Amino acid sequence: MEEVPLDKSIRLIYPRLTVLVTTVNPASEVNAAPYSWIAPVSFSPPMLYLGIQRRETLTVKNIRRKKEFVVNVVTRDWAEKAVSCAAKLTDKVEKSGLEFEEGKEVNVPRVKGAKIVLECRLKDVIESGQADHFLILGEIVHAEKDPALKDEDLAMHISGEKFVGPGQPYSAYRKE
Numbered sequence: 001m002e003e004v005p006l007d008k009s010i011r012l013i014y015p016r017l018t019v020l021v022t023t024v025n026p027a028s029e030v031n032a033a034p035y036s037w038i039a040p041v042s043f044s045p046p047m048l049y050l051g052i053q054r055r056e057t058l059t060v061k062n063i064r065r066k067k068e069f070v071v072n073v074v075t076r077d078w079a080e081k082a083v084s085c086a087a088k089l090t091d092k093v094e095k096s097g098l099e100f101e102e103g104k105e106v107n108v109p110r111v112k113g114a115k116i117v118l119e120c121r122l123k124d125v126i127e128s129g130q131a132d133h134f135l136i137l138g139e140i141v142h143a144e145k146d147p148a149l150k151d152e153d154l155a156m157h158i159s160g161e162k163f164v165g166p167g168q169p170y171s172a173y174r175k176e
């Protein structure tokens, strides 16, 4: 075993599910950003959390205001489109080529063609001590899965642009 410096230790928690979180701004325009710090928190009520950088990103601002968001689970077929939404461009969503459709239980659009969709209502935004990420707690109020989804199609995030499928690492390059 090799000792890993503590500032790299978080990177050892991998691979992680990649999701594209959709939110809306006050003008009802959709925003989307990829996240992989996501985990289940509770079966009943069903709850999840997202770890989001502790600054007012568009996602955080929109979630605080609207108190709703959608977690669209990313599969390999649209991983590059999802990753392109990490760009700091005002027109990143239009440029991504993604299409959206209305949420069923929340007033936030979801990604058309996503094979797992979790529509959420905000429960809490937790700032824990000096932690450099917010803990965004959401209750799942509507969930859907495409029965044709193959587990190996899930885009599991390693770090940066690296993902892993069923044992085979691959890259999804960001288009800027």
Ligand SMILES: Cc1cc2nc3c(=O)[nH]c(=O)nc-3n(C[C@H](O)[C@H](O)[C@H](O)COP(=O)(O)O)c2cc1C
Pocket: 018, 031, 032, 033, 034, 035, 036, 037, 038, 051, 052, 053, 057, 058, 059, 060, 083, 085, 086, 087, 088, 133, 157, 160
């Ligand atoms: C695959 C991938 C996973 C990411 N995961 C996270 C994450 O878990 N937490 C986070 O704060 N940022 C994460 N990011 C970075 C955000 O997507 C990035 O800060 C984005 O610009 C935020 O967009 P927004 O300002 O529209 O909210 C990730 C980026 C990529 C490409």
